[in-house]
Amino acid sequence: MDSVNTASARLLRLLSLLQTPREWPGTELAERLEVSPRTVRRDVDRLRDLGYPVQATMGTTGGYRLVAGKAMPPLLLDDEEVVAIAVGLRTAASHPVDGIEEASVRALAKLEQVLPPRLRHRVNALGAATVSMFNGGEPNVDPEILVVLAGATTVQERLRFAYEAADGTSTRRLVEPCRLVASGRRWYLLAYDNDRDDWRVFRVDRISDPHPTGVRVPSRVPPDEDAAAFVTRKLYSSAPTYEVVATLHLPAGEVARRLGVPPDALQPINEHTCRLHGPGDTLEWLAARLLMLGCELEVHEPPELRTYLNELGTRAARAAGGERSVSG
Amino acid sequence: MDSVNTASARLLRLLSLLQTPREWPGTELAERLEVSPRTVRRDVDRLRDLGYPVQATMGTTGGYRLVAGKAMPPLLLDDEEVVAIAVGLRTAASHPVDGIEEASVRALAKLEQVLPPRLRHRVNALGAATVSMFNGGEPNVDPEILVVLAGATTVQERLRFAYEAADGTSTRRLVEPCRLVASGRRWYLLAYDNDRDDWRVFRVDRISDPHPTGVRVPSRVPPDEDAAAFVTRKLYSSAPTYEVVATLHLPAGEVARRLGVPPDALQPINEHTCRLHGPGDTLEWLAARLLMLGCELEVHEPPELRTYLNELGTRAARAAGGERSVSG
DNA sequence: GTGATCTAGGTCAGTTCCTGTCCTAGATCG
DNA sequence: CGATCTAGGACAGGAACTGACCTAGATCAC
Numbered sequence: 001m002d003s004v005n006t007a008s009a010r011l012l013r014l015l016s017l018l019q020t021p022r023e024w025p026g027t028e029l030a031e032r033l034e035v036s037p038r039t040v041r042r043d044v045d046r047l048r049d050l051g052y053p054v055q056a057t058m059g060t061t062g063g064y065r066l067v068a069g070k071a072m073p074p075l076l077l078d079d080e081e082v083v084a085i086a087v088g089l090r091t092a093a094s095h096p097v098d099g100i101e102e103a104s105v106r107a108l109a110k111l112e113q114v115l116p117p118r119l120r121h122r123v124n125a126l127g128a129a130t131v132s133m134f135n136g137g138e139p140n141v142d143p144e145i146l147v148v149l150a151g152a153t154t155v156q157e158r159l160r161f162a163y164e165a166a167d168g169t170s171t172r173r174l175v176e177p178c179r180l181v182a183s184g185r186r187w188y189l190l191a192y193d194n195d196r197d198d199w200r201v202f203r204v205d206r207i208s209d210p211h212p213t214g215v216r217v218p219s220r221v222p223p224d225e226d227a228a229a230f231v232t233r234k235l236y237s238s239a240p241t242y243e244v245v246a247t248l249h250l251p252a253g254e255v256a257r258r259l260g261v262p263p264d265a266l267q268p269i270n271e272h273t274c275r276l277h278g279p280g281d282t283l284e285w286l287a288a289r290l291l292m293l294g295c296e297l298e299v300h301e302p303p304e305l306r307t308y309l310n311e312l313g314t315r316a317a318r319a320a321g322g323e324r325s326v327s328g
Numbered sequence: 329m330d331s332v333n334t335a336s337a338r339l340l341r342l343l344s345l346l347q348t349p350r351e352w353p354g355t356e357l358a359e360r361l362e363v364s365p366r367t368v369r370r371d372v373d374r375l376r377d378l379g380y381p382v383q384a385t386m387g388t389t390g391g392y393r394l395v396a397g398k399a400m401p402p403l404l405l406d407d408e409e410v411v412a413i414a415v416g417l418r419t420a421a422s423h424p425v426d427g428i429e430e431a432s433v434r435a436l437a438k439l440e441q442v443l444p445p446r447l448r449h450r451v452n453a454l455g456a457a458t459v460s461m462f463n464g465g466e467p468n469v470d471p472e473i474l475v476v477l478a479g480a481t482t483v484q485e486r487l488r489f490a491y492e493a494a495d496g497t498s499t500r501r502l503v504e505p506c507r508l509v510a511s512g513r514r515w516y517l518l519a520y521d522n523d524r525d526d527w528r529v530f531r532v533d534r535i536s537d538p539h540p541t542g543v544r545v546p547s548r549v550p551p552d553e554d555a556a557a558f559v560t561r562k563l564y565s566s567a568p569t570y571e572v573v574a575t576l577h578l579p580a581g582e583v584a585r586r587l588g589v590p591p592d593a594l595q596p597i598n599e600h601t602c603r604l605h606g607p608g609d610t611l612e613w614l615a616a617r618l619l620m621l622g623c624e625l626e627v628h629e630p631p632e633l634r635t636y637l638n639e640l641g642t643r644a645a646r647a648a649g650g651e652r653s654v655s656g
Numbered sequence: 657g658t659g660a661t662c663t664a665g666g667t668c669a670g671t672t673c674c675t676g677t678c679c680t681a682g683a684t685c686g
Numbered sequence: 687c688g689a690t691c692t693a694g695g696a697c698a699g700g701a702a703c704t705g706a707c708c709t710a711g712a713t714c715a716c
Contacts, residue, residue: 007674007702008336009378012402019438021479026692036676041693050337052442059684061542062691068444072410074340074402075439080431082400087428088416100415100454103408110347110409114380116396126428151349214389246647288616290647291640297647309648312619316641319574319618319625320634335673335703354663364705369664387713390662 010035014043015066016076018054023063079119086111086123090143101182105150112147141187141205146180148210149189153177156219159191161210163202175200176217192220242280245301249273250293283308338363342371343394344404346382351391407447414439414451418471421515429510433478440475469515469533474508476538477517481505484547487519489538491530503528504545520548570608573629577601578621611636 010033017024017032026044030037044054044064053069056062066073077085089108093101115123152159159177164170175191178199182188187204248255252266252274265278280286283305290297291312299306338361345352345360354372358365372382372392381397384390394401405413417436421429443451480487487505492498503519506527510516515532576583580594580602593606608614615637618625627634 008339008374011336012378015402019442020482021437021441022483025690038677038694039675042674044692045694046336050340056692057684058682058690058692060690061685062683064692066442068442068448070444072405072407072444072447073442074343074404076402077400077435077438079400080428081435081438084420084428084431084435085413085417088420088432089413092412092416092419100408100412103412104416107405107409107412109349110405111403113349114347114394114396114401116398116400119400120396154348155350284620284622287644288620291644292612292616294612296643298649299647306648309644313641313644313648315624316615316619316637316644319627320637320641321626353661366665366706367704370703372663373665384663385713386661386663386711388661388715390713392663 011043011046012074012076014040015047015052015073018047018064018066019073019076021065023057023061023065025063029064082111082115083119083122083126086115086119087126090123093143093146094141101187102150102180105146105180106154108143109147109150109154112144113151145204145207145210146187148212149177149204149207150180152210152212153180153189155212156216158194158213158215158217159210160213162208164206164208173202174213175202176220178220180204242283242286242302242305244276244278244280244286244299244305246276246290246297246299247273248276248290248293248295248297250295250297255293280305287312339371339374340402340404342368343375343380343401346375346392346394347401347404349393351385351389351393353391357392410439410443411447411450411454414443414447415454418451421471421474422469429515430478430508433474433508434482436471437475437478437482441479473532473535473538474515476540477505477508477532477535480538480540481508481517483540484544486522486541486543486545487538488541490536492534492536501530502541503530504548506548508532570611570614570630570633572604572606572608572614572627572633574604574618574625574627575601576604576618576621576623576625578623578625583621608633615640 013033014029017029026037026040029040033040033043035043044056047054051069051071052073053067054064055067056064086108089104089111092104093108112120149159151157156176158174160172160174162170163173174194175189176194177189177191179190180187181190189202189204189207191200191202192198193200247269249272251272252268255274255276256263256266265276267275267277269275286305287309290299291309299309341361342357345357354365354368357368361368361371363371372384375382379397379399380401381395382392383395384392414436417432417439420432421436440448477487479485484504486502488500488502490498491501502522503517504522505517505519507518508515509518517530517532517535519528519530520526521528575597577600579600580596583602583604584591584594593604595603595605597603611633614633618627619637619640627637
């Protein structure tokens with residue numbers, strides 16, 4: 001049957017077994033792999049030579065197990081685990097608030113490339129239902145599109161897509177993608193626009209129907225050393241970004257832990273109060289983050305946030321039935 | 329140098345190359361792997377025999393690439409991708425709102441077992457700062473603890489930990505873990521308490537300092553067929569869980585898409601209005617989800633949510649400087 | 657259409673490497 | 687102290703791998 005390539009296939013199966021969080025006696029491994037215990041010992045040696053540290057404990061209750069080493073071994077995952085990882089990566093990519101956005105998308109691209117269709121369906125079904133609480137009216141980034149863009153960027157392949165401008169008009173673009181950058185809660189694509197013969201920054205949530213042309217192009221030198229800096233520079237002129245100043249009636253340490261902001265964004269005022277000073281992307285996001293701290297606070301800047309909080313407050317009061325409650 | 333085990337190691341390297349989102353001509357693969365092109369073709373055949381579909385395109389621009397097949401190939405990830413996955417899984421495990429909580433934790437356990445120390449540090453540094461917006465006063469679940477519990481559960485290994493009861497008193501427990509269950513936004517451990525000689529349900533966020541004893545115990549038959557059902561039954565008597573009834577001034581389809589609730593939780597009232605009827609775990613969570621829809625709404629049940637919304641509304645208004653603005 | 661470039665795969669000989677069966681040594685636990 | 691496990695050397699037969707050379711078929715650029 002599948003008796004092909006016995007040695008390599010066995011090594012992979014052995015790796016898969018050893019990744020289970022338990023100890024495997026050599027005899028049991030020999031049974032499972034249908035070889036002699038001596039061969040198991042040799043296989044373990046082979047894995048060690050490959051750089052994967054197999055720890056062995058001696059004595060009656062001993063056995064083998066894979067432990068943390070210098071390099072990551074190939075991950076052998078079952079269906080459900082793969083789905084869990086894919087869903088996690090999708091939400092992480094849709095809500096870039098970390099420092100690993102590009103890596104998330106790369107990993108997602110790598111994973112989706114080899115994701116069996118049945119698992120892809122499950123991921124889609126689950127992903128649609130997830131963490132949609134963030135997009136308070138904001139258009140969300142489609143992970144599928146991100147994956148396509150990331151692929152085209154790493155391969156340096158010409159790309160065609162439809163782009164909806166701020167005024168609602170839609171145009172078709174032909175670009176050479178350079179880098180995918182996350183800023184705040186949004187994704188941006190830095191690319192050279194072949195029709196306009198200049199560098200452009202595209203908001204990914206306005207890109208639809210991306211289509212790799214298959215044409216690979218030589219790497220064009222980006223306009224600036226740091227792509228992220230270029231995107232930021234290009235964007236601060238047009239996209240609204242808010243600079244928040246607020247007084248929070250909560251210890252600075254507590255706020256730092258809960259909001260995960262850099263330490264220089266917080267100035268302690270006294271033991272129970274501190275001042276927050278940092279950037280924000282959307283009003284909804286800012287308001288939710290601040291209110292869910294659960295403490296008293298005063299927002300000083302920007303005025304738009306104060307307006308929004310006022311509106312949110314009245315809406316919450318109306319939702320609670322401030323005027324008249326519903327009859328039963 | 330590392331010329332050990334040429335065939336197997338080469339297969340893994342080939343897999344790693346083919347997982348990159350690009351096309352690899354056979355000659356280039358031969359160069360990279362330092363074998364003849366004929367051997368590359370044979371290696372590709374081997375991979376195909378192992379079940380990993382290598383797609384080949386012919387012609388001048390042709391080449392090999394790994395595509396989606398029936399089974400997942402071993403994932404070969406670089407450092408940053410691993411960190412991204414680990415962070416994504418941690419947040420997913422801390423906020424179980426999907427249907428794949430157990431799989432997330434299993435995958436996380438598998439990954440953390442072999443995570444090199446330097447990567448572990450990066451994951452810790454990033455994970456601490458992430459998505460802390462959710463825990464509006466609620467104690468958060470420590471992913472590390474989840475991983476330990478999951479490991480002990482799958483291995484059926486006795487476990488010792490400190491447990492803080494609702495009244496604040498802390499006791500040490502010795503249990504045989506049976507299953508880890510996610511319900512709402514919380515994690516629960518179903519286990520047989522060896523001291524009390526009975527089944528108990530522990531809230532994971534109240535468990536600290538878990539310690540596997542290394543003693544493996546035969547699988548005890550759980551009290552009920554379905555562990556989740558048992559946990560639910562045990563919990564509904566003590567833990568507060570809310571049943572929400574609300575009218576939302578937004579089309580039912582839009583709400584379903586944004587909230588990700590099951591279809592039977594929504595009844596369309598008219599074209600622009602629908603009624604939501606579903607469970608919720610904490611008031612903060614419910615309020616945030618509903619308010620971030622951005623639409624007008626009325627909450628009918630539970631009364632606690634209406635009280636909370638009222639309080640939130642006044643707090644938002646105060647934050648906006650409803651009475652008097654700050655002097656400049 | 658023609659040629660270039662790529663995948664696909666058969667055959668064959670030399671050689672490497674793998675495997676199972678012995679064996680002994682050392683560590684650990686009850 | 688004995689049982690149980692890992693660790694690893696020696697050896698012989700056999701399986702499998704590799705490179706070289708060959709032809710066939712598909713695709714694309716010119």
